[in-house]
Amino acid sequence: MTSYQQYARHLLAIDCIIFGFDGEDLKGLFIKRKLEPQKGNLSLMGGFVGENESVEAAAERVLFELTGLSNVYMEQLHCYGAPNRDTFSRVISIAYFALINIADYNETILKEHNAVWITLKQLPELIFDHRQMVEDAKEKLRQKVANHPIGFALLPSKFTLKQLQALYEAIYETPLDKRNFTRKISSIDIIKKLAEKEKTSSKKGSFLYIFDEEKYKLLEKEGLKFI
């Protein structure tokens, strides 16, 4: 039998970039650290991978601890492994990003963890290499959303075309043409118009839509060209 005993063992952390969308801006969920090192500074939500825990399960656990949410869209971003990235000890971190509906977020848990939503347009300083992680996550989200219908995970289940467009505009930080956007999304045939209207934002009211689950799953696998 080969023995692995001679090899180094490492602390393996998870850091979670949690994206949300408030109807206007793309936001991230951050924590004001209660403990040293770097008490008071902003960081991503994190945790360590347990002895017999899969890395993915650890990521889901970390997300659950902060948000109380499970069955959330989550994807591995990158493993960050520079020797001094954590200034306190050698820690290798695997970053995940998650997309949640910001309305699902529980105020109580938020306060317990000292967590805050921060717009990603102008990021504040974060500890360690967390800022790099967030930048990488934004870039990956853009790429992913261009080819897959995952952006919907950031919206409530019923939404207007305007909200959907605003989401894409927030992710790409660029304005889109309303008519071209409507035509494009219709041609993909991934949303269904409801009879209901949303009437808070205008007198005329705008129709609500939901996703076509089947088409959604198909396109999630196969990919598409969205933008």
Next chain:
Amino acid sequence: MTSYQQYARHLLAIDCIIFGFDGEDLKGLFIKRKLEPQKGNLSLMGGFVGENESVEAAAERVLFELTGLSNVYMEQLHCYGAPNRDTFSRVISIAYFALINIADYNETILKEHNAVWITLKQLPELIFDHRQMVEDAKEKLRQKVANHPIGFALLPSKFTLKQLQALYEAIYETPLDKRNFTRKISSIDIIKKLAEKEKTSSKKGSFLYIFDEEKYKLLEKEGLKFI
């Protein structure tokens, strides 16, 4: 000070998917294991991340040990962290893929390591989750090559249009139209025609090309739409 002592420590491996192109097929470099577990079976080249070694440096070291090459195009693929992926012990593995010019590969080192080039069209069985890694790497290579000029790393420094086309055909496992391909690659303006011709494969001879380094670096950063 926060202490991390309570947390589990893990063996952290590197596995390397090494791509090469022989003018016809896209190939991967694999090792016939000399040691248990799974002696005699095929695996990727691997190694462990050292105490104070960055993950990236570990990947470069592993590649160097097998190929004698450094300064090679290399990219992190994914971290594989299922609890029982290595059947012998809990090992979390970070997979990297590398693109090398197959002609640079040293026969002697190859034999020393019991290494073989295998076409990726029909993969044989590999140990652990290495097959999944290779499939994921192929997919990532396709995505990357569609948007970045990295494929060139698989070719010799001087090459013909036919070779370049064959490379893209091998990566996508699909035939491409010669005229459309030529027009496309010319429009990107990334290669320069030399006065020299390559005359082994035809009587007329075909012109050799090299990359325009500056344009190459620009497009590597910015991205492009290649396919």
Next chain:
DNA sequence: ACAAAAGTGTTGTCTGTACACCCATGC
């Protein structure tokens, strides 16, 4: 009747794709 947001078509330009013949050369 007016303010405020929703909804809807057309046109020109560009990009992608399909397709076949002549050219240069060594034998």
Next chain:
DNA sequence: GCATGGGTGTACAGACAACACTTTTGT
């Protein structure tokens, strides 16, 4: 002179981008 692979152009179709007015309804 012929066999072999190299090199080149055109036409059609679909996708994308730019652009502004009408509709609905609450006040």
